[in-house]
Amino acid sequence: MTVAVPGLVRPRDVDEAVAVLADGAARPVAGATALLVDVARGAGAPSRLVDLTTLDELTALDPAAGSGLGSRRVGAAVSLARLVRSGGALGTAAAQIASHPVRLRATVGGNIVAPGWPHDLRTVLWALGATLEVAGPAARRRVAVSLDPRTLAPQEVLVALHVPSTPATVVAGGGVTAGRPALQVVVSRSTGRAAVGTSGWRRPLPATGTAAAAGTDIGAVLGDELVGLGVPRLVAHDLADRSARPAA
Incomplete structure (x- = not known):
């Protein structure tokens, strides 16, 4: 049985998530680690939350380098702990982020785009030549990871990372x-x-x-x-x- 939670939207797909975020009143959420701390600091809770953890596109995780794939796809709602367990250079780097209890909840996407927080993975992704898959009201786009955290527009959703499988x-x-x-x-x-x-x-x-x-x-x-x-x-x-x- 599905339990309805007031103010929580569970979209059927990425397009619906983008549509809900279009009015600027909702906030995307997956691990919610940044949100919980923001609220504790007095920022106040948004009126609506868009749950990204039920979207297959955002929770899928390709194997580590060596699988024969041209690049490795990491969904934005994958937890840091799961990324660590998957291995590879990115997993090894993720093992240094925060503590294990935090990594169990914190997600790849939140680490990269949550405003006002250390973006621990961004520099590593830049070094590896990774790209971001972003969905917005107009279309999807791929953008190379830069050292500038201002990558997404307010109505956009980070869908996945694409990390080259080169050593x-x-x-x-x-x-x-x-x-x-x-x-x-x-x-x-x-x-x-x-x-x-x-x-x-x-x-x-x-x-x-x-x-x-x-x-x-x-x-x-x-x-x-x-x-x-x-x-x-x-x-x-x-x-x-x-x-x-x-x-x-």
């Missing part, structure tokens, strides 16, 4: 122990981009992309760029050396 290297180090790394570096050999970060803090490493475009090995500049961010030299060059090796 990427993820290394970690600099912590008190090997099991508690302070930093994580993600390097995509296909895009020539890299990102460094830890939970709640991530930075692009643009010099690696410049080096790749000039035909220079990424590893030759990655260490110096990390040192420039304040990473101890021994840690920086260890991470750079391991990042420069081919992905397993």
Whole structure:
């Protein structure tokens, strides 16, 4: 039996979700982690919520890289915990976000587009050359992930991520122990981009992309760029050396 909840809309498909959001009075919701904190801070609850967790398009998750697919599709309503379990470079990076109880509820889409919140995955997705599939009143569109969080219009819905299945290297180090790394570096050999970060803090490493475009090995500049961010030299060059090796 379906239980009706006042103010909660469960759309039949993405087009209906977009139509409900068109008047600007409703807010899309999946994990609701950002919404709950916003309300606790006094922002007030919206009059209507659009539940995205029942839409197959938003909850589907392709296998990790190595499946033979040209790209991996990750629905926007997939939880971070599920993404971690799925493996791959993106899953490894997601394991550093927040705590396990938060990852059980927080979704990929919310992490990328929720206003006023750290977009931990955005820098990693940029490094991997991912694109976003977005649905709006006019049409669907695909847009490359940039470092600017202002990607969606108010009436648009993030449907999915498309992440190239090309190899990427993820290394970690600099912590008190090997099991508690302070930093994580993600390097995509296909895009020539890299990102460094830890939970709640991530930075692009643009010099690696410049080096790749000039035909220079990424590893030759990655260490110096990390040192420039304040990473101890021994840690920086260890991470750079391991990042420069081919992905397993």
